[in-house]
Amino acid sequence: GAVVSQHPSRVICKSGTSVKIECRSLDFQATTMFWYRQFPKQSLMLMATSNEGSKATYEQGVEKDKFLINHASLTLSTLTVTSAHPEDSSFYICSARGPSGRITDTQYFGPGTRLTVL
Amino acid sequence: AQKVTQAQTEISVVEKEDVTLDCVYETRDTTYYLFWYKQPPSGELVFLIRRNSFDEQNEISGRYSWNFQKSTSSFNFTITASQVVDSAVYFCALSRGSTLGRLYFGRGTQLTVWP
Numbered sequence: 001g002a003v004v005s006q007h008p009s010r011v012i013c014k015s016g017t018s019v020k021i022e023c024r025s026l027d028f029q030a031t032t033m034f035w036y037r038q039f040p041k042q043s044l045m046l047m048a049t050s051n052e053g054s055k056a057t058y059e060q061g062v063e064k065d066k067f068l069i070n071h072a073s074l075t076l077s078t079l080t081v082t083s084a085h086p087e088d089s090s091f092y093i094c095s096a097r098g099p100s101g102r103i104t105d106t107q108y109f110g111p112g113t114r115l116t117v118l
Numbered sequence: 119a120q121k122v123t124q125a126q127t128e129i130s131v132v133e134k135e136d137v138t139l140d141c142v143y144e145t146r147d148t149t150y151y152l153f154w155y156k157q158p159p160s161g162e163l164v165f166l167i168r169r170n171s172f173d174e175q176n177e178i179s180g181r182y183s184w185n186f187q188k189s190t191s192s193f194n195f196t197i198t199a200s201q202v203v204d205s206a207v208y209f210c211a212l213s214r215g216s217t218l219g220r221l222y223f224g225r226g227t228q229l230t231v232w233p
Contacts, residue, residue, distance in 0.1 A: 002165075034220060043209065043223045044163075091161060097218055106218055109155070109163035 003027055004096045006110035013084055014118055021079045021113045023094030029074035030096035034107065035067075038091040050077050084117040091115075120145050122212050124224035131200050132232050139195045139227045141210030147171075151213040152186065152193045153221065158206040169193065200231045 003026040013019050023033060032051050036044040048064075050056040050071035058064045066088075068080040077096075081088055091114050095107040121144040131137045143152065154166040167177065169186050177184045181198045197204055207228050211221040 032219075041228075043225045044221075046220050049220060093161075093163065095163075095221075106153075106165065106168050107213075107221060108165060111160070111162040114161070 002098070002108045004030075004094065004108045004110040006094055006113050008113060009111060010114045010116075012116045012118065015085050016083055018080055018082045019084055019115060021081075021092055021094075021115075023077045023079070023096065023110050025075045025096040025098075025108075028096075028098045030077075030098060031074065032097045033071055033077040034095045034097070035069060035077075035079050036093045036095065038093060038112075040091075044093060047079075081115065084115070086117045089115055089117045120147075120212055120214060120222040122210050122222050122224035124208075124210055124227050126227045127225070128228045128230070130230045130232065133202060134199050135231075136196060136198050137200050137229065137231075139197075139208050139210075139229065141193045141195065141224060143191050143193065143210070143212050145212060145214065147214050149215055151218060153211040153213070154184065154193075154195050155209045155211065156206045157209060157226070163209070166195075197229075200229075202231050202233050205229060205231045 005024045007022045034049050035047045037047050038044045046059050047062045048056045048058045048069050050069050052071050052074050056069035071077040091112050093112040095109045097107050123142045150171045152169045156164040174186050183196045185194045207226045209226045210224045213221050
């Protein structure tokens with residue numbers, strides 16, 4: 001149980017294009033999803049927190065117009081990197097948290113998406 | 119402010135050795151959660167343990183054990199009889215309050231177990 005998937009696992013795109021990354025909780029309903037970014041050999045940095053049906057809360061320094069987050073259902077959140085540039089190349093990881101009081105009330109992470117912008 | 123420090127950037131051991139990964143945290147909250155995650159080369163974060171601030175009992179799960187000491191604000195992780203498959207980056211993390219919100223991660227410790 002508590003499986004989170006991400007798609008795609010790897011994407012290469014040209015500078016200026018937009019890329020959408022999907023995060024799904026496969027066997028539980030995720031009240032909250034988190035998006036993290038990880039540069040090589042560094043820690044995970046939280047980009048934003050999204051609750052189903054409401055606007056995402058972005059961390060300081062994260063451009064909300066560049067990193068669009070949609071949490072349309074209890075099992076799906078998407079991150080769209082708009083007008084991607086080489087500096088956006090990174091490993092993006094989502095996590096999903098289930099309802100309070102249940103075994104899934106912790107953060108389970110997806111396998112990550114490696115984005116390379118040429 | 120919340121802060122998690124993993125002072126060991128890299129550790130190398132030979133198979134079957136025991137190894138302890140250190141984690142020191144800072145928070146003003148009285149209620150919080152501590153976590154350990156494993157990140158193998160594939161990149162996926164694997165949940166290992168969650169511990170709340172009111173439960174200082176040490177935990178053992180197979181070859182893994184955790185030592186939580188509030189007096190020193192530490193939550194150390196020991197692998198007994200290490201194996202090559204234990205090679206990974208290990209992250210310690212903190213979540214504030216009584217609800218599991220955002221995680222504050224340490225910088226991670228790269229563990230390499232040599233055969």
